[in-house]
Amino acid sequence: MQKQLQLLRDLQEMDTEKNVVETERQAGLDEQQVLKAELDRLQQMVDSLAGEISVLKDEQAELVSAKALEQENVERSEGRLPQIKTQKEYVAVLKEVDTAKKLFKDLQTNIDAKDEILSSLNADKEEKDGELTTNGEQADARCAEVDASMVAVNKKLAVMERQRGGLLEELPKSLRKRYELLMSRRAGLAIVEARGGACLGCHMHLPPQMFNSLFVLDEIQSCPHCSRLLFVTAPD
């Protein structure tokens, strides 16, 4: 019985340590994920800016073509002026020229406005590009560091898993099942010390007779409150 109890305590110690290592491993994986998500977010911003810039450039190119067309209209109308015979026709052509000139000016204003937006978007994109490069390098370096530590952590876990398997094999099947069930239902703590008349797993008092029997009875007992397996170290 004492041997089984010792096996269970060794197993508990190992599982508690394994939990710590697994938590460490998960923290590393989570950190990598956060870093990658941040890079993805930056990349999306850069892509979206590039998309906006491309649309604006297309719109601007259309305005430039329209402006060239109005320029031609002005020149053509003005070219007709010397050949005009009547006052009425003269006024009509002058009006055409005026209209074309006004359109030309409006188009130029629109083109200039797009220029302003474009230069602001380009500056924004340049900044985000820079951030992406810097953060990308930092994230790569950190991820490589985490990867390197993961190799050690995974090795450690594999060793623990092997040792754990060895301990489990030495336990009778029923006790093994009881231990594993308690581990899953009692927050990773299956076997605890009873001290000063109380279970140190749930901190409830044990019936005095039961507590005393832990020192003499030759069987593994459970806490009546939390069902965890109990051991004692020295009589109080």
Ligand SMILES: [Zn+2]
């Ligand atoms: Zn308890």
